[in-house]
Amino acid sequence: MFTLFINGIRRKVDVSPDTPLLWVIRDHIGLTGTKYSCGIAVCGACTVLIDGKAERSCQTFIKDIKGKKITTIEGIPESHSVKKAWIIEDVPQCGYCQSGQILQAISFLNEKPNPSDRDIDEFMSGCICRCGTYQRIRSAIHLASKLTAQGRKK
Amino acid sequence: MSKIFNISRREFLKTGAIISGGLILGFSLPLSAESLAKKSAKIFAPNAFIRVGTDNIITIIVNKSEMGQGVYTSLPMLIAEELECDISKVKIQSAPVDPAYNHTEWGHVQGTGGSSSVRSTWVQFRKAGASARMMLIAAAANIWKVDPSECSAEKGFVIHNKTKKRRSFGSLAEKASHLKPPKDVSLKSPENFKIIGKPTKHLDAKEKVNGTAIFGIDVKVPGMLTTLIARPPVFGAKVKGFSDEKTLQVKGVTNVVQIPSGIAVVAKDFWSAYKGIEALDIKWDEGNNAGLSTDAMRSHYSSLAKTPGVVARKEGEAKQEFMKAAKQITAEYEVPYLAHAPMETLNCLVDLKDNRCDIWTGTQLQTIDRNSAAAILGLKQENVHLHTTFLGGGFGRRANPHSDFVSEAVHIAKALKKPVKVIWTREDDIKGGYYRPMWYDRISAGIDDKGTLTAWMHTIVGQSVIEGTPFEQAEKKNGVDETSVEGANDIPYNIPNILVDLHSPKVGVPVLWWRSVGHSHTAFVVESFIDEIAHAANKDPYEFRRMLLKNHPRHKAVLELAAEKAGWDKPVEKGKGRGISVHKSFGSFIAQAAEVSVEKSGEVRVHKVICSIDCGRVVNPSTVAAQMESGIVFGLSAALFGSITLKNGRVEQSNFHDYPMLSMKNMPKVEVHIVKSEATPEGVGEPGVPPIAPAVCNAIFALTGKRIRRLPIDKNELKRI
Numbered sequence: 086m087f088t089l090f091i092n093g094i095r096r097k098v099d100v101s102p103d104t105p106l107l108w109v110i111r112d113h114i115g116l117t118g119t120k121y122s123c124g125i126a127v128c129g130a131c132t133v134l135i136d137g138k139a140e141r142s143c144q145t146f147i148k149d150i151k152g153k154k155i156t157t158i159e160g161i162p163e164s165h166s167v168k169k170a171w172i173i174e175d176v177p178q179c180g181y182c183q184s185g186q187i188l189q190a191i192s193f194l195n196e197k198p199n200p201s202d203r204d205i206d207e208f209m210s211g212c213i214c215r216c217g218t219y220q221r222i223r224s225a226i227h228l229a230s231k232l233t234a235q236g237r238k239k
Numbered sequence: 240m241s242k243i244f245n246i247s248r249r250e251f252l253k254t255g256a257i258i259s260g261g262l263i264l265g266f267s268l269p270l271s272a273e274s275l276a277k278k279s280a281k282i283f284a285p286n287a288f289i290r291v292g293t294d295n296i297i298t299i300i301v302n303k304s305e306m307g308q309g310v311y312t313s314l315p316m317l318i319a320e321e322l323e324c325d326i327s328k329v330k331i332q333s334a335p336v337d338p339a340y341n342h343t344e345w346g347h348v349q350g351t352g353g354s355s356s357v358r359s360t361w362v363q364f365r366k367a368g369a370s371a372r373m374m375l376i377a378a379a380a381n382i383w384k385v386d387p388s389e390c391s392a393e394k395g396f397v398i399h400n401k402t403k404k405r406r407s408f409g410s411l412a413e414k415a416s417h418l419k420p421p422k423d424v425s426l427k428s429p430e431n432f433k434i435i436g437k438p439t440k441h442l443d444a445k446e447k448v449n450g451t452a453i454f455g456i457d458v459k460v461p462g463m464l465t466t467l468i469a470r471p472p473v474f475g476a477k478v479k480g481f482s483d484e485k486t487l488q489v490k491g492v493t494n495v496v497q498i499p500s501g502i503a504v505v506a507k508d509f510w511s512a513y514k515g516i517e518a519l520d521i522k523w524d525e526g527n528n529a530g531l532s533t534d535a536m537r538s539h540y541s542s543l544a545k546t547p548g549v550v551a552r553k554e555g556e557a558k559q560e561f562m563k564a565a566k567q568i569t570a571e572y573e574v575p576y577l578a579h580a581p582m583e584t585l586n587c588l589v590d591l592k593d594n595r596c597d598i599w600t601g602t603q604l605q606t607i608d609r610n611s612a613a614a615i616l617g618l619k620q621e622n623v624h625l626h627t628t629f630l631g632g633g634f635g636r637r638a639n640p641h642s643d644f645v646s647e648a649v650h651i652a653k654a655l656k657k658p659v660k661v662i663w664t665r666e667d668d669i670k671g672g673y674y675r676p677m678w679y680d681r682i683s684a685g686i687d688d689k690g691t692l693t694a695w696m697h698t699i700v701g702q703s704v705i706e707g708t709p710f711e712q713a714e715k716k717n718g719v720d721e722t723s724v725e726g727a728n729d730i731p732y733n734i735p736n737i738l739v740d741l742h743s744p745k746v747g748v749p750v751l752w753w754r755s756v757g758h759s760h761t762a763f764v765v766e767s768f769i770d771e772i773a774h775a776a777n778k779d780p781y782e783f784r785r786m787l788l789k790n791h792p793r794h795k796a797v798l799e800l801a802a803e804k805a806g807w808d809k810p811v812e813k814g815k816g817r818g819i820s821v822h823k824s825f826g827s828f829i830a831q832a833a834e835v836s837v838e839k840s841g842e843v844r845v846h847k848v849i850c851s852i853d854c855g856r857v858v859n860p861s862t863v864a865a866q867m868e869s870g871i872v873f874g875l876s877a878a879l880f881g882s883i884t885l886k887n888g889r890v891e892q893s894n895f896h897d898y899p900m901l902s903m904k905n906m907p908k909v910e911v912h913i914v915k916s917e918a919t920p921e922g923v924g925e926p927g928v929p930p931i932a933p934a935v936c937n938a939i940f941a942l943t944g945k946r947i948r949r950l951p952i953d954k955n956e957l958k959r960i
């Protein structure tokens with residue numbers, strides 16, 4: 086039995102210790118917004134926040150996350166500037182990679198609230214979008230950064 | 240917009256009845272008056288694309304699969320334009336499998352592909368909307384006892400123009416459902432369009448941003464088990480024997496089943512199935528393909544390319560004129576096998592009951608998959624209910640006429656009589672075949688002493704993707720698979736003597752259409768080679784093309800537009816090269832100009848791509864731009880990185896680390912310019928792909944003098960030490 090804190094809720098799961106967090110979230114917690122695509126930490130589709138930092142859940146094992154806070158796409162409020170910016174810039178195509186892109190962007194903007202294009206290249210390049218929405222992701226990150234700054238001023 | 244959901248035909252009737260208080264508006268469109276009479280006409284008619292509830296909710300049923308290309312927005316726009324409703328409030332539902340939803344150009348098949356969704360529904364969907372509006376107006380006119388011509392519709396209301404009386408569509412739904420659909424439906428003239436042509440945000444964006452969009456891999460039914468399959472190491476290999484002793488000891492594993500595509504490990508969840516697969520011990524009979532290697536194929540193809548193939552196009556006497564030419568140029572071009580690698584790996588959920596089977600999957604070929612399932616199960620086709628989910632990318636991989644990912648799941652469900660979901664791992668996907676074929680092209684041109692192109696000969700070698708499929712008849716003409724030569728046999732350049740021929744060798748590697756199909760290689764070859772000729776003739780490659788396009792005004796117009804926006808007449812920044820290409824595919828004309836630089840290491844950086852497109856009348860300009868960006872990224876991944884190779888019958892790549900994709904750091908700035916046109920709407924999902932590889936390679940030549948004739952681009956060829 087492992088206990089995890091996910092999206093503010095405490096959950097117990099009965100899985101083997103080597104189970105990747107991704108499959109705990111999808112198969113045992115039942116949240117499907119977190120996606121599988123490569124399983125080897127090279128695509129970013131499975132990205133979640135662990136204590137606020139973007140991590141690849143396909144290569145994070147349940148035994149290693151004791152006491153840590155996990156946030157999935159479902160735990161991000163609709164009013165979050167990144168989600169808003171994503172809608173305004175009309176980013177998604179097939180949509181499959183977008184949960185991961187959004188969580189990666191949230192974690193990144195927490196660290197760098199006012200990123201340059203070069204920063205975006207560096208922080209976002211681990212998240213593959215086969216549909217090629219990168220240009221819009223870039224605009225959405227810049228917009229989210231602005232929205233957050235405006236929010237703070239108010 | 241609220242949730243996009245998906246229900247079977249029967250449930251559709253049932254739910255419709257419950258939700259809307261018994262009201263479903265159906266439409267008989269001219270095409271299917273007969274099937275209308277036969278099918279459950281009591282409640283609603285087939286070709287039902289629209290439902291208006293008494294609760295004023297308007298649902299549009301879309302018979303095309305949403306895989307990122309935006310059909311859940313563009314097709315509803317066609318209906319909403321004529322229906323006169325608020326596009327941002329409609330609900331979208333994926334269509335069940337029914338002849339009413341067949342592709343209007345593909346015979347008896349319901350499916351999505353060939354960049355044909357808007358073109359093939361352009362009239363059908365607008366008529367569906369107009370017909371519904373006319374019935375709602377007639378219903379209101381009856382109530383008000385006025386002539387329908389005195390009424391109009393706007394934003395979900397019927398209005399009596401004189402008195403300004405209004406009634407919502409919902410309040411008219413019941414009355415309208417007793418009326419007969421009008422015989423003559425006239426459509427708006429384009430200057431009155433309010434929705435078509437206006438940038439419209441994707442209706443499914445919200446679900447895709449908040450994680451609630453349901454893809455095939457996300458669907459769950461009670462008691463469902465998850466299955467992974469141990470697949471043959473070599474295409475066509477058969478299981479000689481296997482031991483599942485250790486697998487069955489893995490906690491969570493419930494069954495091990497042999498099926499035609501391998502050994503299926505069935506478990507309570509993904510991770511148990513994964514560990515179960517690792518514990519399997521299988522002996523394979525590797526069969527005839529155990530010796531396959533792409534290196535050997537390459538030399539075989541290269542010698543084939545020197546021999547005449549089946550003629551695809553012949554004009555004049557290319558051979559003689561070539562021999563006579565003052566200058567002769569010959570080159571060989573090649574491109575590798577490519578996997579589609581959609582982000583969502585393939586998957587299929589099958590829930591088999593006594594006399595009914597439900598399938599949830601993201602497919603592009605509903606009818607064929609449904610029928611394959613029915614055949615395996617010995618069920619009537621109408622007892623197999625296929626539910627189309629969102630597709631996490633398709634690119635052709637989810638349009639498999641051999642129904643591979645559906646059939647195998649059905650086999651397992653049949654053996655177990657339990658609901659099972661098969662999930663492909665990324666390794667299964669990369670190694671699993673159904674690739675874009677490997678192509679080898681030999682191409683020659685003759686130029687006279689004035690620099691005029693007099694002869695063109697192009698021999699193409701590569702597997703046919705339609706052989707042995709239901710599409711073979713339609714796509715094969717005089718022994719030539721049109722999809723192998725498209726983009727090569729219809730070159731627009733004014734050349735008096737042309738010969739294009741084809742070899743379609745049979746190789747044991749499964750192949751399939753891959754976003755832009757034949758154009759994915761022919762544009763690279765033709766648009767690179769024409770550049771070579773221009774340089775050989777000492778002409779500017781843009782001007783050279785322009786001169787040869789005088790009989791093709793739409794090609795010429797996009798070419799000129801791209802050149803203008805790229806500043807072709809001004810020199811490019813120091814250290815950068817600029818290249819251009821123009822190509823027509825799926826009805827649309829596209830030119831792209833790329834700006835590149837090459838690092839000392841030989842690594843190519845694509846800085847900027849200017850893309851001009853004439854796709855006829857534009858329905859959603861936002862989607863057109865998005866699809867151009869998308870096509871350019873897809874084409875760049877292939878040009879810079881993509882390659883599937885085989886050695887000893889085994890695919891050498893396995894996941895995104897050795898089959899890489901373009902990422903944010905390699906993303907060029909893309910600028911899309913749309914030509915205003917009143918021609919019929921044409922494709923946008925695929926045509927953005929073909930021109931990018933030649934535009935980039937032509938830019939590399941302009942910068943370095945190195946001609947790239949083989950993809951993916953080899954850094955070592957460009958390295959400067």
Ligand code: FES
Nearest residue numbers: 124126129131143
């Ligand atoms: S699925 Fe985890 S990084 Fe790809």
Ligand code: FES
Nearest residue numbers: 179180214215216
């Ligand atoms: S939107 Fe399709 S993979 Fe990113």
